[in-house]
Amino acid sequence: MSPSPVFSDLSPAEVWQHFATLCAIPRASKQEAALRAHLQDWAAQAGISAEVDAAGNLLLLSPASPGCEQVPGVILQAHLDMVCQKNSTSPHDFSRDPIQPVLRDGWLVADETTLGADNGIGVALILAALSDRTLRRGPLEALLTVDEEAGMGGARGLSPDRLKGRLMLNLDTEAWGEFYLGCAGGMDVDIRRDGEPEPLPAGWTVCEIALRGLRGGHSGVDIHEERGNAIKLMVGVLHDLAAHVPYRLVSLRGGTARNALAREAFATLAFPEALDLSDWLAGQQAGLREHLRGIEAQLSLSITPASARDMLGAEEQFVWLASLHAAPHGVRRMSRQVPGVVETSNNLGMVDLQPAGGSCNFMVRSLVDRGAEALADEIVSLFALGVRNHRCALSGAGYRFLRADHSWRTCAGRAGGGCLGWRLLALAAQCIERARSRLIFPESQRSTAGLPGFSAQRPRMASQRASPSLLERSSFWAKAGKSRPRRARSSLA
Numbered sequence: 001m002s003p004s005p006v007f008s009d010l011s012p013a014e015v016w017q018h019f020a021t022l023c024a025i026p027r028a029s030k031q032e033a034a035l036r037a038h039l040q041d042w043a044a045q046a047g048i049s050a051e052v053d054a055a056g057n058l059l060l061l062s063p064a065s066p067g068c069e070q071v072p073g074v075i076l077q078a079h080l081d082m083v084c085q086k087n088s089t090s091p092h093d094f095s096r097d098p099i100q101p102v103l104r105d106g107w108l109v110a111d112e113t114t115l116g117a118d119n120g121i122g123v124a125l126i127l128a129a130l131s132d133r134t135l136r137r138g139p140l141e142a143l144l145t146v147d148e149e150a151g152m153g154g155a156r157g158l159s160p161d162r163l164k165g166r167l168m169l170n171l172d173t174e175a176w177g178e179f180y181l182g183c184a185g186g187m188d189v190d191i192r193r194d195g196e197p198e199p200l201p202a203g204w205t206v207c208e209i210a211l212r213g214l215r216g217g218h219s220g221v222d223i224h225e226e227r228g229n230a231i232k233l234m235v236g237v238l239h240d241l242a243a244h245v246p247y248r249l250v251s252l253r254g255g256t257a258r259n260a261l262a263r264e265a266f267a268t269l270a271f272p273e274a275l276d277l278s279d280w281l282a283g284q285q286a287g288l289r290e291h292l293r294g295i296e297a298q299l300s301l302s303i304t305p306a307s308a309r310d311m312l313g314a315e316e317q318f319v320w321l322a323s324l325h326a327a328p329h330g331v332r333r334m335s336r337q338v339p340g341v342v343e344t345s346n347n348l349g350m351v352d353l354q355p356a357g358g359s360c361n362f363m364v365r366s367l368v369d370r371g372a373e374a375l376a377d378e379i380v381s382l383f384a385l386g387v388r389n390h391r392c393a394l395s396g397a398g399y400r401f402l403r404a405d406h407s408w409r410t411c412a413g414r415a416g417g418g419c420l421g422w423r424l425l426a427l428a429a430q431c432i433e434r435a436r437s438r439l440i441f442p443e444s445q446r447s448t449a450g451l452p453g454f455s456a457q458r459p460r461m462a463s464q465r466a467s468p469s470l471l472e473r474s475s476f477w478a479k480a481g482k483s484r485p486r487r488a489r490s491s492l493a
């Protein structure tokens with residue numbers, strides 16, 4: 001196959017030749033066989049041993065360079081498949097047609113389709129490193145997984161005894177100058193209870209209180225910012241209201257996703273007699289804004305008339321509201337090993353209470369599996385306690401752990417400590433800095449890659465564009481186009 005001429009001027013040539021190959025051979029998820037066979041042939045010619053495991057992953061092994069036999073081996077990992085998306089007008093067939101890369105304004109892009117830089121550039125970098133005879137290094141293993149984008153089939157099917165190295169670098173991230181040294185694991189605590197609807201007595205009035213305007217966010221990224229959780233705030237409002245007037249709960253809904261901070265919550269309430277709550281609510285709104293000053297300036301509380309036939313039983317209402325009121329949300333513990341990083345947290349992401357039953361979901365995360373399990377257990381105990389004290393009907397009540405992802409950490413050491421992971425991070429930071437100094441960033445956007453948390457000053461996305469003159473230079477960092485798929489996707493219809 002003859003690679004696209006687009007690559008002829010790019011350097012390092014070795015990396016871009018491999019990327020050209022990846023563009024030329026279709027590689028949708030679960031359809032990586034042709035590319036894998038091609039890479040096995042390439043490895044055979046390059047004197048690199050290759051094997052394919054039961055899940056279809058390709059494992060390549062290049063021995064240590066002379067004199068480095070005692071150096072610890074490193075595993076480099078990337079995935080062979082790519083996200084296949086195209087504009088509705090494109091006739092492109094991802095099972096058959098090569099990607100057509102073009103250079104535009106210093107960016108390598110694909111017309112009408114995703115480029116496949118995720119994770120093609122990672123694969124290309126690994127292949128170039130494997131065959132580079134000038135590197136002095138210990139043994140290098142390449143783990144090129146399949147089916148990452150459509151269910152992680154390759155990673156899930158990998159048998160750990162296949163790999164010899166004890167340090168693995170995953171080359172599938174997209175933020176310039178950022179390295180991940182660990183990942184939180186997590187579990188979902190899903191609480192469900194059946195209820196007995198109670199008919200609304202004649203003459204009662206019904207209205208809906210809405211809490212809106214919160215910033216929301218991702219529970220894995222923004223949990224430490226102390227943003228408002230609409231569910232927790234609404235339950236607090238209902239708790240205060242109960243001290244003033246009797247009411248019965250018709251429904252409570254809040255949040256839309258288990259991993260998103262709830263932006264809105266809606267409570268429908270029934271009252272024995274008509275009353276005007278607007279002043280009281282205005283006071284609540286002012287109090288909440290004061291409590292969240294500088295964080296949630298747009299928070300609003302409003303009330304509108306509503307209608308209903310049934311409401312929750314009185315004890316169900318008490319158990320749910322008391323348990324939700326006491327339930328944890330937010331940061332439980334900061335890491336003592338990685339300063340400034342949340343160790344354990346949970347997000348009360350969704351609640352839906354109706355007269356016939358209700359549910360809520362807590363997503364618990366922790367860098368330490370034990371931390372996630374302990375917090376999840378506490379949440380379950382909290383709801384179990386509510387049930388026992390109030391002798392609610394237990395039929396259908398319960399909880400389940402929906403899913404558990406295990407956490408991982410490169411090592412337990414602190415920044416600057418002697419462990420391999422931190423030493424490698426320091427080395428990577430130096431490489432980034434060296435590459436960055438060769439780029440023509442405006443002075444104001446240069447940053448130093450200190451440790452830890454050197455992402456704080458990283459250049460913004462716009463500065464990752466490489467000027468045409470830069471393309472002759474040897475920095476592939478800026479041209480790797482890892483941010484490209486995101487752009488390409490956002491431009492798709």
Ligand SMILES: [Zn+2]
Nearest residue numbers: 079118119172
């Ligand atoms: Zn990826």
